[in-house]
Amino acid sequence: MAQILYLPHGGGPLPLLNDPGHQALTDFLTRIPEQLAPPEAILVISAHWEAPRVTVTTAAQPDLLFDYYGFPEAAYQLRYPAPGEPALAAEILQRLKQAGIEADGDDQRGFDHGLFVPLLLMYPDANIPCVQLSLHQDLDPQAHLALGEALAPLRQRNLLVIGSGLSFHNMALLRQGGGDGHYDADIADFHRWLIETCASDLNHDQQRQRLLNWQQAPAARLCHPREEHLLPLHVCWGMAGGDNAAEVVFNDRILGHQAVGLLWSELSGHA
Numbered sequence: 001m002a003q004i005l006y007l008p009h010g011g012g013p014l015p016l017l018n019d020p021g022h023q024a025l026t027d028f029l030t031r032i033p034e035q036l037a038p039p040e041a042i043l044v045i046s047a048h049w050e051a052p053r054v055t056v057t058t059a060a061q062p063d064l065l066f067d068y069y070g071f072p073e074a075a076y077q078l079r080y081p082a083p084g085e086p087a088l089a090a091e092i093l094q095r096l097k098q099a100g101i102e103a104d105g106d107d108q109r110g111f112d113h114g115l116f117v118p119l120l121l122m123y124p125d126a127n128i129p130c131v132q133l134s135l136h137q138d139l140d141p142q143a144h145l146a147l148g149e150a151l152a153p154l155r156q157r158n159l160l161v162i163g164s165g166l167s168f169h170n171m172a173l174l175r176q177g178g179g180d181g182h183y184d185a186d187i188a189d190f191h192r193w194l195i196e197t198c199a200s201d202l203n204h205d206q207q208r209q210r211l212l213n214w215q216q217a218p219a220a221r222l223c224h225p226r227e228e229h230l231l232p233l234h235v236c237w238g239m240a241g242g243d244n245a246a247e248v249v250f251n252d253r254i255l256g257h258q259a260v261g262l263l264w265s266e267l268s269g270h271a
Contacts, residue, residue, distance in 0.1 A: 002155045003036055004240045004264040006163040006233045009047075009118050010254055011174060012068035013075040016120060021177065024252035028261065029121035032249060035263070039160035041085045041129045043092070045236070046114030047165040047229040049134040051104070054096060054147060057132045058089040058105035065110035080116040085129035088159075092133065092151060099150035114164040128160075135231055141212050144231045148238020155267045161239055163232030167194060167259045168223045178256015187258050189218035195248055198233075198262050204242040211237055233262070240264035 008025060009015070015022045015029065048067055049055070062084050066076050089105060096103040115132050136143050154161070168174075168187055178184075194217070196202065197210045211234055214220055214227070224230050240246070250261030 001267050002157055002159040002161055002239070003039065004161040004163075004236045004267070005032070005036075005249070005261065006165065006236045006246075007032075007118060007261040008166045008250065008254055008259040009114055009164045010166070013071055013078065013113060013117055015117055016078065017072065017075065021255040025250070025254050025259075026121060028250045028252070029118050032261075033122050035249065036160060036265070037158070039128060040158045041088050041131065042119070042123075042160045042162060043088070043131050043133060043154070044115040044119075044162045044164050045133045045135070045232040046112055047135070047232055048112045048114040049109075049132065050137040050139070050228060051134040052137055054101060054103040054136050055106050055109075055134040056089045056092050056103065057084060057107075057109055057111070058086050059084045059107045060086055062130075062132075063110035064116055065112045067112045078116065078120065080111065080120055080126050082111075082119065082123075082126040082128060082130045085131050088129070089131050091154070092131065095153060096147070096150050099146070101147060101150055118162065118164060133235075135228060139227050139231060141214060141227075141231065141234055144234035145208060145211060145238045148235040148240075151235075151239050152241055155239065155241070161236060163236035165229035165232040166254070167191065167230065167233075168254075168257050169229035170223060170225055173257060174255045178253060183219075183222065184258075186219035186222055190220060190223045191251070191258050191260055193217040194260060198237065198246040199248050200245060207237065207242050236262070236264070240267060
């Protein structure tokens with residue numbers, strides 16, 4: 001059965017560059033495969049790919065897309081030669097079409113850092129086939145819940161599904177780093193809401209309604225002035241089905257600010 005993981009991928013390539021503000025995340029990404037069954041393939045929904053129509057990578061051997069700027073040269077010499085999985089991509093496109101969701105395949109786009117940064121730490125051998133799925137550029141929470149729900153039949157497959165984002169993504173505050181504690185209480189309130197939404201005994205409809213109206217959460221727009229790093233969670237939740245509480249597998253600081261990771265690992269095979 002599939003395992004579904006919403007994880008923080010950190011700031012650009014910094015988890016791979018021994019950045020002290022990412023040490024907790026680097027340790028987590030290195031260790032989390034110990035909690036996971038070895039997957040046959042990995043599907044990554046990346047916060048760093050938005051498209052006019054939902055799009056999936058279809059190439060057999062995608063290159064890397066270095067979609068960050070201003071880092072040391074080593075950040076542009078990284079390699080992650082994992083193969084693509086065109087058959088899985090075709091199944092994803094079929095599932096989306098069946099659900100009435102317009103979608104495209106892309107055999108040219110490489111894997112962006114929302115995929116290769118965490119996977120270089122999680123599966124450094126790069127021997128597991130990978131497929132990447134975009135967000136829709138309208139950033140509508142309903143559409144992204146529906147996107148995950150359309151792909152729920154993939155729970156029957158031995159996949160690792162990764163929603164690669166960041167539960168706190170206020171870039172101005174991240175660049176400042178933590179330390180003054182001025183916003184800590186507000187950020188903690190948002191994360192309590194997020195954990196209660198996904199990792200408590202709320203029922204399916206309650207969870208879905210909260211995610212649909214996430215902007216009503218405490219400090220929602222402080223934590224996400226723009227929501228692209230939260231919406232991979234909506235896709236993950238939709239795939240997981242909302243009937244199983246997530247497990248909090250990461251709850252620490254990245255660049256001085258709280259972030260969480262959530263894992264759905266005991267999923268029913270039916271959708």
